[in-house]
Amino acid sequence: MKKKIIAHLLKTSLITFIISSITFQSCKKEIISPNNNSKLQDSLLLNKLLDSLFIYASQTYYWNNQLPTYNSFNPHKYNQDNIINSLTNEQFDLTRYPKNDHGELYEQLQQSVLDFTVTAQEVY
Numbered sequence: 001m002k003k004k005i006i007a008h009l010l011k012t013s014l015i016t017f018i019i020s021s022i023t024f025q026s027c028k029k030e031i032i033s034p035n036n037n038s039k040l041q042d043s044l045l046l047n048k049l050l051d052s053l054f055i056y057a058s059q060t061y062y063w064n065n066q067l068p069t070y071n072s073f074n075p076h077k078y079n080q081d082n083i084i085n086s087l088t089n090e091q092f093d094l095t096r097y098p099k100n101d102h103g104e105l106y107e108q109l110q111q112s113v114l115d116f117t118v119t120a121q122e123v124y
Contacts, residue, residue, distance in 0.1 A: 046083055050075040053090055063098030063106060 054075040058064050067073070078090040095107045 043079060046079050046086060047076050049083070049087060050078055050090055053087055054094070057091075057094045061094070061098075066098040067094065068097060 054070060054073060058067050058070075061067065073094075075090055078086045078093075080086045080089075096105060098106045100106055
C-alpha cells in the first residue's frame with residue numbers, strides 16, 4: 001500500500017514538474033534587441049509599400065491605361081528615408097501621366113495646394 005502511495009506521489013510530482021516547466025518556458029519573454037538589419041528591413045517594407053501603391057493604381061486608377069509599365073516607372077526609385085514622403089511623391093508622379101486629348105493633365109493642382117506643405121514625422 002505504501003509503495004502505491006509513493007508511486008502515485010512520484011507520478012503526480014513528475015507530471016506537475018513537466019507541466020510547470022512547459023508553462024514557464026512558454027511564458028518566457030524574449031527580448032528583441034535592435035540589430036543591424038533593421039534599416040534593411042525598413043527599406044524592404046518601403047519597397048513593398050511602393051510596389052503596392054503602383055499595382056493598386058494600375059488596377060483601380062480611372063486612367064490606368066495611360067500609366068507606364070512597372071519596369072519603366074520603377075517604384076523603387078522613390079525609396080527615401082521618410083516613408084510618407086516616398087509614398088506621396090510616387091502617388092503624385094502617378095497622377096502626372098494621364099493626359100486628355102489636348103495634352104493637359106486630368107488632375108490639375110490649384111495654387112493653394114501647391115503652397116501647402118506638410119511635414120510628417122515617422123513614428124516607430
